[in-house]
Amino acid sequence: MSEAPSTSAAAAPPPRATAGVLVWEWPLRLWHWLFAACISGSLYTGLSEDISLLAWHLRLGYCVLGLLLFRLLWAIWGGRHARFSSYATSPGRILAYFKGIPATGAHTPPGSALILIMWLLVTMQVLAGLFASDEIFTEGPLARYGSDEWVALMTGAHHRIFWLIIAAILVHLSAHAVYALRRDPMPLSMFTGRKPASVPPTDQRWIAALLTAFAAVALVWSGLELV
Ligand code: HEM
Numbered sequence: 485m486s487e488a489p490s491t492s493a494a495a496a497p498p499p500r501a502t503a504g505v506l507v508w509e510w511p512l513r514l515w516h517w518l519f520a521a522c523i524s525g526s527l528y529t530g531l532s533e534d535i536s537l538l539a540w541h542l543r544l545g546y547c548v549l550g551l552l553l554f555r556l557l558w559a560i561w562g563g564r565h566a567r568f569s570s571y572a573t574s575p576g577r578i579l580a581y582f583k584g585i586p587a588t589g590a591h592t593p594p595g596s597a598l599i600l601i602m603w604l605l606v607t608m609q610v611l612a613g614l615f616a617s618d619e620i621f622t623e624g625p626l627a628r629y630g631s632d633e634w635v636a637l638m639t640g641a642h643h644r645i646f647w648l649i650i651a652a653i654l655v656h657l658s659a660h661a662v663y664a665l666r667r668d669p670m671p672l673s674m675f676t677g678r679k680p681a682s683v684p685p686t687d688q689r690w691i692a693a694l695l696t697a698f699a700a701v702a703l704v705w706s707g708l709e710l711v
């Protein structure tokens with residue numbers, strides 16, 4: 485005799501549009517929004533004609549440096565899908581994805597490439613900023629250790645790389661606008677942490693996150709005290 489379907493299974497609600505696997509632990513989500521805010525603030529204070537904002541520009545720059553250090557450490561021992569190995573990508577995989585072969589990991593191949601590019605560009609911008617100088621009021625904390633040629637080179641780089649950062653952010657936002665138009669829950673994943681994917685869930689690891697944040701702040705603080 486065949487078994488009747490259980491009532492609890494029959495009454496199970498349909499999956500919600502945002503349902504999915506928890507791929508982003510809260511420390512990574514918090515990191516993302518702090519990073520987005522500090523990058524936006526750095527661009528605003530850097531590009532504003534108001535020189536009184538340059539002190540805030542340096543403070544926000546140090547926050548970006550701390551966030552990059554946190555992210556570097558978190559990519560080594562952080563959540564399952566936030567580690568370096570999770571961002572493996574290649575031109576072949578990117579092409580295959582655009583030809584319709586779905587991503588197998590937590591990140592899409594073009595998404596991984598863009599994320600790696602953003603990390604790299606922001607790191608270059610911060611490193612150049614540490615040596616940059618406007619030759620009047622404001623200079624990065626390491627400018628006094630560089631020769632005039634080196635400081636001019638780094639200032640020139642700092643005046644150019646941010647355009648590439650703006651371009652990368654525009655691609656990032658456009659990609660999420662396309663997802664949103666297609667009613668794909670991807671853009672919401674940085675709020676909910678969840679997205680539809682056939683991967684094991686991440687773990688929250690909040691004690692590790694607090695220790696990592698403490699290490700990143702201590703590194704930036706002591707570095708600035710030393711110079
Ligand atoms: C520790 C980090 C940073 C330091 C020490 C730093 C330092 C400086 C300094 C000294 C200037 C003035 C240079 C001049 O006007 O000639 C400047 C300008 C600027 N910075 Fe930064 N910066 C840092 C991070 C960043 C970040 C993360 C961004 C953006 C993502 C950024 C974007 C800009 C922009 C757009 C300008 C104006 C460039 C222009 O006038 O063409 N900086 N920065």
Ligand code: HEM
Binds near residue numbers: 657
């Ligand atoms: C200035 C603005 C922004 C910047 C600089 C930025 C930067 C980044 C970075 C660096 C990552 C990689 C996270 C990591 O794995 O380390 C990322 C991922 C992500 N961002 Fe943003 N973001 C910005 C705005 C936004 C907005 C407005 C949304 C959503 C509506 C968004 C949604 C996402 C999502 C969903 C991911 C994960 C992508 C994936 O799973 O591959 N971001 N963003």
